[in-house]
Amino acid sequence: MEVPMNLDQATFHVEKTESLKLKEVIFKIKPGIKEQKRLFRTSLYKLTIIAEANNKGYEFAGYDLNDKLISQLEKDPSRFLVGAEPPFLCGTNWPASGIAEVVEANNVPLDSLIVTDGNNVLATIYNDEIPILSNWLKNLIN
Numbered sequence: 001m002e003v004p005m006n007l008d009q010a011t012f013h014v015e016k017t018e019s020l021k022l023k024e025v026i027f028k029i030k031p032g033i034k035e036q037k038r039l040f041r042t043s044l045y046k047l048t049i050i051a052e053a054n055n056k057g058y059e060f061a062g063y064d065l066n067d068k069l070i071s072q073l074e075k076d077p078s079r080f081l082v083g084a085e086p087p088f089l090c091g092t093n094w095p096a097s098g099i100a101e102v103v104e105a106n107n108v109p110l111d112s113l114i115v116t117d118g119n120n121v122l123a124t125i126y127n128d129e130i131p132i133l134s135n136w137l138k139n140l141i142n
Helices: 007-016 067-075 098-105 127-141
Strands: 026-029 034-036 044-053 056-065 088-090 113-116 121-125
Touching: 044 121, 056 121, 067 127, 098 113, 121 127
Parallel strands: none
Antiparallel strands: 026 044, 034 044, 044 056, 088 113, 113 121
16 A cells, blocks of 8 residues: 655654654662561562663652562553652653653653653653663562
8 A cells, every 4th residue: 555645744744843852861779778578468669769861860769669560661661650749750651641741742752661850851761671671670679
């Protein structure tokens, strides 16, 4: 099947669409993972994840890191969310939310994770980088 392409429209779209600004993201944790042992459930691990981009650090403090969270990152990264208030480390499938507006305004690939302050994309973690992040988090709790 042949799809005709309107070159004028394509050129207009390219000229009016701002290009993505790629950023290198470095993840680290603050020293001292706090293990919270529970009698009838698995332990919780509270830690502070830091994402550094453009020489700024964005902290996600005291988050419960467990197998369920990592499993969600592996199976459905689009609905992954860390952070109760900005900044967020999140997927892109949050329809009718501020995150959806940020994703659309910044042309973020829909299979990525982003670090956002609620208004801007501070960093992008592309789909092929998610398994590396997931393995890194697994190693923290094992």
